[in-house]
Amino acid sequence: MPTTTARTAPARALAAGHRRRAFALLAGVHLLAVAGAWLIWLIGLAPVFDERRWIPNVAVIGYGVVVVLGLMFRYGFWTPQGSGYGEDYGQVGGWWWGGLLGWWRWLLQLLLIGGIVAAGVVIGTNGRWWHLFGTAEIDAMPALVARLPIPADWEETSRTVGDDRDSRVPNQRYSLDYVVPADYTLSDLEAWLRSAEWTAPGDGSAAFGALRSVTCTTTTERCEAQVTPPAGRPVEYTLDTSLWASDGGATTRVSVDLRYLQATPVEREVSxxxxxxxxxxxxxxxxxxxxxxxxxxxxxxxxxxxxxxxxxxxxxxxxxxxxxxxxxxxxxxxxxxxxxxxxxxxxxxxxxxxxxxxxxxxxxxxxxxxxxxxxxxxxxxxxxxxxxxxxxxxxx
The missing domain is CATH 3.40.1000 (Protein Transport Mog1p; Chain A)
Structure with a gap:
């Protein structure tokens, strides 16, 4: 049952007439608790946890259970009219301000639970900062994909967007599958990658950009290429294409993977x-x-x-x-x-x-x-x- 005495700092501040302080104290406690879950996420990004992802996963679950239950039993929960547990702010600070502080507590607890759950999801999926905030290069990927000089007789059948979650640097990958003419060969694929279409503007849009280092392997029916970077800049965009058959060999397909991987200094073991x-x-x-x-x-x-x-x-x-x-x-x-x-x-x-x-x-x-x-x-x-x-x- 709800108590009528002011035993926590927000309730004591409300009883003393310091209403703003009561709201601020309650908010500060809950927001700090949410920040603690995200601090676990930041710590979990350290290289030492790359092969031990279970540690931050278990840590945030344990933290969430202890903190959420602890704050609820410390500060009470649900509405101030006595249908929950803990202090009844309505009896401590009056019906109007006590009621507002009680609903404020309830909203903060929803934020607390949601913030910790969100941190847990990001930790569990090995999310990095660029998954939350993006980068200019990642944000520009859809426009770059739209400029791919896809031949008119190719029919797109699927498109997926993903990345390498184990990478420690921003990256993104667009994977596109096409049905192509039945007589399409690896030589045709190589000729397409070496063609001038990559530097020719199409349909009023800018050109995709020149390719270089085109290599094809007959054993895997695959061609790879680099997107030529600006002078003095490292390579960050690559194309990986492959030719394959489906439907028992009745349908010829081409897969096109465009990948962005932020260039970083190479760490060497040698002197x-x-x-x-x-x-x-x-x-x-x-x-x-x-x-x-x-x-x-x-x-x-x-x-x-x-x-x-x-x-x-x-x-x-x-x-x-x-x-x-x-x-x-x-x-x-x-x-x-x-x-x-x-x-x-x-x-x-x-x-x-x-x-x-x-x-x-x-x-x-x-x-x-x-x-x-x-x-x-x-x-x-x-x-x-x-x-x-x-x-x-x-x-x-």
């Missing part, structure tokens, strides 16, 4: 000296970097960069690259990488796939024992038009 040295490895200007990986092992440190090249290379072409004057010419840093000596080149054929590989040693690293402590390995996949250039620091 800064290895990164600087590998960054000075010369590559032709028409080779476009699409990936990089570093490795620390017992035999040293290495940094490998993957490039898309405009045309297939031969073993002679790889040898010519390693023997080019670019290795001894000053680069962007003002210093030359240094001459290299080709040690071996070979062609590997496995399961119908061909890979060309050349190894070279950095001349200045040749020791008295006849071994190089700095090595260059170049791997080329002529079908995918990719070249991997690895710099390895292997002190003896």
């Amino acid at each position: 800064d000296a290895v990164v600087a040295r590998a960054s000075s490895v010369p590559v032709p200007p028409d080779w476009i970097e699409v990936d990089s990986q570093d490795r620390v092992a017992e035999d040293g440190q290495s940094l490998e960069r993957t490039y898309v090249v405009p045309a297939p290379l031969s073993l002679a072409g790889l040898r010519a690259y390693l023997a080019s004057p670019a290795w001894t010419a000053p680069g962007a840093s003002g210093t030359a990488f240094g001459a290299v000596e080709v040690q071996d080149c070979r062609t590997d054929r496995t399961g119908g796939a061909t890979e060309l590989t050349c190894w070279a040693g950095v001349t200045s690293s040749l020791g008295e024992d006849g071994f190089f402590t700095e090595l260059i390995e170049v791997d080329h996949d002529p079908a995918a038009l990719t070249v991997e250039v690895e710099y390895r620091d292997a002190p003896r």
